[in-house]
Amino acid sequence: MAINTGLLSSQGLVIMDSLGTSSFILTFLLGGTILIGSFVIVILLRSKALGISRFFLAGVLFFLILHLDTFLLFTTQFIRKYPHLLGVSFPTLFLIGPTYYFFVKSFNNPRFTLSRMDLLHLLPFLAMTGFQIYFYLKPLAYKRQVVEYYYSYLPSNDFSIGDWLNANLYMVLIASYTFASIYYLNRHDKKNSVLLKRISKVLIVVSTLYMVLQTGFIVQGTSAIISEIVLASLLAITILLLGYWVVDIRALAPLAKGKYETSPLTQKESTTIQQNLVDKINEEQLYLNPKLKINDIARAIHTPSHHISQVLNRNMHTNFYDFINEYRIIEAKKMLLNGALKKLSIQAIGLECGFNNKTSFYRAFKKFTGKTPSEVIKEKAGSDLPADYK
Numbered sequence: 041m042a043i044n045t046g047l048l049s050s051q052g053l054v055i056m057d058s059l060g061t062s063s064f065i066l067t068f069l070l071g072g073t074i075l076i077g078s079f080v081i082v083i084l085l086r087s088k089a090l091g092i093s094r095f096f097l098a099g100v101l102f103f104l105i106l107h108l109d110t111f112l113l114f115t116t117q118f119i120r121k122y123p124h125l126l127g128v129s130f131p132t133l134f135l136i137g138p139t140y141y142f143f144v145k146s147f148n149n150p151r152f153t154l155s156r157m158d159l160l161h162l163l164p165f166l167a168m169t170g171f172q173i174y175f176y177l178k179p180l181a182y183k184r185q186v187v188e189y190y191y192s193y194l195p196s197n198d199f200s201i202g203d204w205l206n207a208n209l210y211m212v213l214i215a216s217y218t219f220a221s222i223y224y225l226n227r228h229d230k231k232n233s234v235l236l237k238r239i240s241k242v243l244i245v246v247s248t249l250y251m252v253l254q255t256g257f258i259v260q261g262t263s264a265i266i267s268e269i270v271l272a273s274l275l276a277i278t279i280l281l282l283g284y285w286v287v288d289i290r291a292l293a294p295l296a297k298g299k300y301e302t303s304p305l306t307q308k309e310s311t312t313i314q315q316n317l318v319d320k321i322n323e324e325q326l327y328l329n330p331k332l333k334i335n336d337i338a339r340a341i342h343t344p345s346h347h348i349s350q351v352l353n354r355n356m357h358t359n360f361y362d363f364i365n366e367y368r369i370i371e372a373k374k375m376l377l378n379g380a381l382k383k384l385s386i387q388a389i390g391l392e393c394g395f396n397n398k399t400s401f402y403r404a405f406k407k408f409t410g411k412t413p414s415e416v417i418k419e420k421a422g423s424d425l426p427a428d429y430k
Contacts, residue, residue: 067112067115070115071112073276073279074105074109074112077104077279078105080101080282081101081105091152091355092146093143093147096140096146099135099143100136100140100143100282104136104275104278104282106132107132108275108276109129110130111275112272113125113126114190114191120184120188123184126183126186127172127175127176128176131168131171132165133168134164134210135162136210137210137213137216137218138162140218140243141217141218141220142154142158144221144225145221164210164213208250211247211250212247212251215244215247218243219244221236226410228410242278242281246275246278249274250271250274253270305351310351310355311355313343316341317341317343317348317351320337321337321367324340325371326340326364327364327371327394328392328393330391330395332364334349348360364394368395368404369393369404369405372390372392372405373405373409373416375389375392375393376416376417377416381417386413387401389413390413
């Protein structure tokens, strides 16, 4: 069916005139949020103590801000002058979910790296990029018709599942990845899960509310510009909340800024110490020594112990005992899964891996794996262990 451009344009002007004050206020809100969000991104990128996770969180904020830019194009009516900008940033919305998930996984894991399988998370983004390129190649007149259609009242009898998916698919994706992030936190990260779960729950609430409102707008036949005003306000509040919580995230990370701010240790020297530390631990399996102290490692790599502490805290986001115990738990888990229980008890395996007693072994095992040794064995064997192994 042909689109009456003149009628749609007049409808759009009527809508914009009736919402003039609201649109004016929202424009300032969006502009201010974009400035604040950009400032927070700069702070994040400079927070080296957060490791690679800062890039992922900065990415989430950046993609959200790009979406606010789209709203701003409509509220200022710039989109009418530059219809080629319609939907240019739309594909990046499909990166928010995966990027947030990687942020959660990398937050307390300084050795986090992306694998080839992680590239599969980019498939929705790539698919939408292809669709956007196809749309971008359309004639200018067609894009102007689409823009005017968004400004018009949308008849509710044209509602379809396709309309709903087009408006909400990326939010479904964000909600799904956020649920996956909470699941990951419950299993792997007890240390920082409180704040991260809070952020995740807010994202779930926002994405759910966004979809409910969007559905209502579609069913009621509300004009796109009205829905954009409401949804943009919701998104702006979300960005401001995330920006505020970045302060808490930075406080959570063991930055030890005051303690090390006068240290003469350069970044290059820190990286060298970190590499020497990891190499020595792996090559000589020093973690198997139950009496291992930081001074022992300092002598082994010819580095002052306070420099090692600084590297562990600021570069690797951990402390000496957690660093060593993580190696011990990796070794213990390997022994448990490779049949060591045929010769040794669970407690004996813990002692073999460098723990002084059963209590410290079980506590560390639960901390780093989220399970007890018995639970790990049961999962592998698929049957109950004998009573004397529990």
